[in-house]
Every structure is written in C-alpha cells, then in structure tokens.
Amino acid sequence: MDFDDAVQFSLVLEALLLAAAKPLSLERLTELFDEEARPSSSQLKAALAKLAEDVSTRSYQLTEVASGYRLQVRSAYSAWVGRLWEERPQRYSRAMLETLALIAYRQPITRGEIEDVRGVAVNTQIIKTLLEREWIRVVGYKDVPGKPAMLATTKVFLDYFNLRGLDELPNLAELKSLVPEPEDDLQQSVQAQVARTAEASTSLGPDNTISFSSLLAELDDMEQGLKTEFTDQPLELGIDKPAAGVLSVNEIAAKE
Template sequence: MTLNNVIEAILLAAEKPMSVDQLVTLLAEDELKPSRDDVKSAIAEIQQRYQDGVMSLAEVASGYRFQIGSDYAPWVGLLQEERPQRYSRALLETLAIIAYRQPITRGDIEDIRGVAVSTQIMKTLQEREWVRVVGHKDVPGKPALFATTRQFLDYFNLRSLDQLPPLAEVRDLDEIGRSLELNLNLAGSDDAGEEEVASQGAVSPELPQDKTLH
C-alpha cells in the first residue's frame, strides 16, 4: 500500500479538510510514518493526477479536501431533495463588507450600507461560523469587532484572505463564491418571518461601491 493511496483514501473519507500536519500525526504510528515532505509530495502527485478529472484535490485554509468541479454543479444539484434556501441580499452584503474591511464594528457596517444591520443577520453569520467577534473597538461603548473565520475561507475555497478578488474587480458576491463547496447547502434563518431570508428568486448582491471600501 503506497503513501499516495493511503492519503487519497483518508482525504476522500474525511468530513473536513485535513492539513499536512494532521495527516502526519494521523499516520505517526503507522508503519509508513511519513514526514511532512513525504505528505506534501504525495499530495502534489494526487493533485496532478486529478487535475483534469471530475474531482480535484483543493487546498483551503484548513487543509486539503476533494471536491467536485463547479462545471458539474447543475447535475450534482439534482441529488438535492429540496432546493436549498439562499441568503438575503442584506446578509450577503454584510458578509462582503466584513470580508473586505475586517475587523469592523456593526456600526461601521451600517454606515457603509446606509441601513441598519439586523441582529438576525449577525446571529446567522456567527451560527454559520463565517464570522466571529475578535475584539472590541476602543471607543465609548466598546462595540464588538467582527472578522471572518477559517470556516469562511474553507467554504469559499480560499487559502487566505489574500485570495479575495481585488474589490475594484468585484461587483457581486457570486464572483467570490463561484467555487462554493457542493455538498453544503446555504441555510437561511430559522425564523421564516425574518425578511432577511431570501426568496427563491433572490440574487446575490452587488458589493457596496462606497469608496471607503477601497
């Protein structure tokens, strides 16, 4: 049994991305006992083998995972028993602002959007683990500072925030999330009455064009 085959099997079975260090630790007691360089080399060879296939071995913030190419999304989507809910324009605008201006307070987000940000939006982003509180701004009231998480990077197939498109080149969040992981559904708010949950005909928003974002 080769190291390549073992790592391929592990990553295919893993529920979450796995890093090189995690793979080394997992196999430390195995007879293979690979080094970090061994694992990196195996991953590179696996990536090369899959590069023209239906699946690819992608690197995201948390490590490596197999995923189906976005070209096959229409057919893979046929497996879904229910149409996944989509997030509202307001929520996606808020997420985009946080991604590009982090760390940022809720008040600053509202200043950029020009409207209030509902508690439900912030709750949903945090429950989804895309956003978290990273500190408090040193002003009266000590408002919370929000930033994106490693889960956000993983979901949007990013290794780091440096991979976000330059804001001047982006006009909607679809460009940021074009390679969304196919086996995750976008979940709306549990409160069906909240206007923040998008209707089936909703579209992803344009990013705020406020110059303060640049």
C-alpha cells in the same frame, strides 16, 4: 508503510481525504500514521502533488483551503451533483450579503461601522445567523464608549468559499473596472460582467462550497423587491448626515 512508494502513498491519502468530513491539514494527515513511522513534510507534500496529478482527469480535484486539503467535485459537474439534494439552494438577502462583504473586506469592523457604510441599521438576526454559521466571530472590542464588538471572518468562511486566505478574496476594484461607463445599462453590465468572473465548486459532501466572486455576483444579481427573511431597518441620521441608500458591490468597492 513505504513512503517512497508514491503510488500507494497517494492512494492512502486519497482514501483519507475521501472519507474525511472536513479538510485535513498536513499536521492532521501526519498524525494518522504510526508515530514511529510518519512521513516527513516533504514526503507528504510530494504525495499530495502526485494525487493532484492523478485526479487531474477525474470529475473531482484536490483543493487546498484555509483548514487544509480536501477532494471536491469540479465546478463543471456541480449542477449534476446538486440534483442529489431535493431542497433548493439557500438564497441570502441583499442585506446579509452586503454585511458579509463588508466584514470580509474591512475586518475587523464593528456593527456601527457597517451601518455607517450601508446607511441602514443591521438586523440583529443577520449577525446572529452569520455567527451561528461560524462565518464570522468576535475578535475583540473597540476601545471607544460602549466597547462595541469587532467582527471578522473565520476559517469556516474561507473553507466554504474555497479560499486559502483572505489574500485570495476577489479584488473589488478589479470587479468594478469590468463594468462599462454608460449608466443606463449599468445594472445589466454589472450582472453580466461580474457573473463571468464567478467560479463555483462543490464539495464531495452534502455542503456545497462556492467562490466569493459568485457571492458578489449574486449580490448584484439580486432581484428587485425580493422578499427575504431579513430586512433592513431605517437608520436614524443626524440633520447634517443625509440618508444613504443600500450600497451595491461597486459602491462598496468605490469606498475602498
């Protein structure tokens, strides 16, 4: 193949990315060409840049995430694509969202440290579900009595939330600064202001991807008294440690 033929080269890459069920890294893309005639890294990046330009007016876009490159539907059309699947989008409990947010922003972190911040015990099913979804993993064991597992996020987590790295996580301090001071209107302000910072993107496959900002927006927009699959368990506290309520996104940000 003539890699100097930018048009044909970018079309080949487009076909590969459309057919792939997951993001493709530069290394994986290179391996798909004959060993005796493989594109250089610079040629591959140039072709990807051309592909991104070629699809700039299309309903989908080229996106780089932690695991590589993928073609995904633009957020403006995600609602239409969502109609292809009859089931309603999965809702996550406030407890799960707060647990995931703490792991993302304070990793590596132990379950006990999560409970110290939230003031309630973490339901075992929450950790199990996050592990099964491969959003988090055990990265080691803390050198303290009991050797508790230290939890951190994964590439699957980054890919799902459309991130190339942890440095692209939304700044909680910045999100908090968007909220005006009057406390009587605080909850409504959080919902409105944080929601405006949220972006959503949908994969060309059946698995939707959303931004982490929109996850945090959902956390603050969670309905009061919503019954979910996972519930908090009371945390037994010492006499000198007052009980704490469930933290909001902004309270988590204040602790950063």
